[in-house]
Amino acid sequence: xxxxxxxxxxxxxxxxxxxxxxxxxxxxxxxxxxxxxxxxxxxxxxxxxxxxxxxxxxxxxxxxxxxxxxxxxxxxxxxxxxxxxxxxxxxxxxxxxxxxxxxxxxxxxxxxxxxxxxxxxxxxxxxxxxxxxxxxxxxxxxxxxxxxxxxxxxxxxxxxxxxxxxxxxxxxxxxxxxxxxxxxxxxxxxxxxxxxxx
Amino acid sequence: xxxxxxxxxxxxxxxxxxxxxxxxxxxxxxxxxxxxxxxxxxxxxxxxxxxxxxxxxxxxxxxxxxx
Numbered sequence: 001x002x003x004x005x006x007x008x009x010x011x012x013x014x015x016x017x018x019x020x021x022x023x024x025x026x027x028x029x030x031x032x033x034x035x036x037x038x039x040x041x042x043x044x045x046x047x048x049x050x051x052x053x054x055x056x057x058x059x060x061x062x063x064x065x066x067x068x069x070x071x072x073x074x075x076x077x078x079x080x081x082x083x084x085x086x087x088x089x090x091x092x093x094x095x096x097x098x099x100x101x102x103x104x105x106x107x108x109x110x111x112x113x114x115x116x117x118x119x120x121x122x123x124x125x126x127x128x129x130x131x132x133x134x135x136x137x138x139x140x141x142x143x144x145x146x147x148x149x150x151x152x153x154x155x156x157x158x159x160x161x162x163x164x165x166x167x168x169x170x171x172x173x174x175x176x177x178x179x180x181x182x183x184x185x186x187x188x189x190x191x192x193x194x195x196x197x198x
Numbered sequence: 199x200x201x202x203x204x205x206x207x208x209x210x211x212x213x214x215x216x217x218x219x220x221x222x223x224x225x226x227x228x229x230x231x232x233x234x235x236x237x238x239x240x241x242x243x244x245x246x247x248x249x250x251x252x253x254x255x256x257x258x259x260x261x262x263x264x265x
Contacts, residue, residue: 023264121241152259155234155259
C-alpha cells in the first residue's frame with residue numbers, strides 16, 4: 001500500500017470537476033481537497049440560504065453569499081494554495097464543455113433529477129471516455145444497506161436510486177454526507193488505480 | 199430471451215423487445231432515467247426503437263432529486 005505522500009503526489013497532478021455546490025458538491029469538494037487533489041473546478045449559480053446549513057459545507061455567516069465563492073473561501077482554509085477554480089454560473093448544455101473538458105474525472109452533484117439527467121446525458125454523449133461519478137437517492141435517514149456504488153462503463157452512480165427528496169422526506173446531513181463521500185472515494189479510486197500504486 | 203438487467207439475469211418471452219417494452223413489463227415509471235445498453239447510452243427518443251436481444255446488458259438507472 002502507498003503512503004499518504006505517494007497518494008498526494010499522484011493526486012496533486014489531477015483535476016476534478018464538480019457540477020453543483022450543494023450538499024453533494026460542497027462536501028465532496030472538501031473530501032477531495034483534503035485528499036490532495038491538485039485542482040478542483042466547481043460551478044453553481046445558487047446562493048447560500050438557511051435551509052442549506054442542515055447538510056451543506058457552509059456557515060451561518062455565509063448566508064446570502066454565492067455558493068461557489070463561499071465554498072472557495074472554506075476550501076482555502078483547508079488548503080491555502082490556489083487549487084480551486086469556480087464558475088458562478090448555471091450549468092447548461094452550452095457551457096459544460098467549456099467548464100469541464102480539462103478534468104480527469106467529473107462529479108455530478110446537482111439537486112434536481114432533471115438537471116442530473118441533462119448533465120449525465122451530455123457527458124456520456126460528448127465525453128464518453130471521461131469517468132463521471134453521479135449521485136442518485138439519498139433522502140431521509142437509515143437504510144444504509146441500500147446505499148451502493150454501481151457502474152455502467154464510465155458512468156458511476158452512488159446512492160440508493162430510490163430515496164427522492166420531498167417535503168416529507170428531506171435531505172439530511174448524514175446520508176447526504178455519506179453519498180458525497182462515496183462519490184469522493186470513487187474519484188480517488190479512479191485516479192489512483194490507473195497508477196498501480198499498490 | 200435472457201438478458202442482464204441492472205446486474206441481474208432476467209428472462210423475457212420472445213426473441214427481442216424494445217427498451218420501452220422492457221420498461222413497461224418491469225413497471226419502470228420514474229421520469230428521469232439513464233439507459234445504457236451494452237455500455238452505450240440510449241437516448242430517450244430512441245427507447246421505442248432500440249432493440250434488446252439475447253445476452254444484452256441493459257441498465258436502467260433511476261435519477262431522483264436530492265443533493
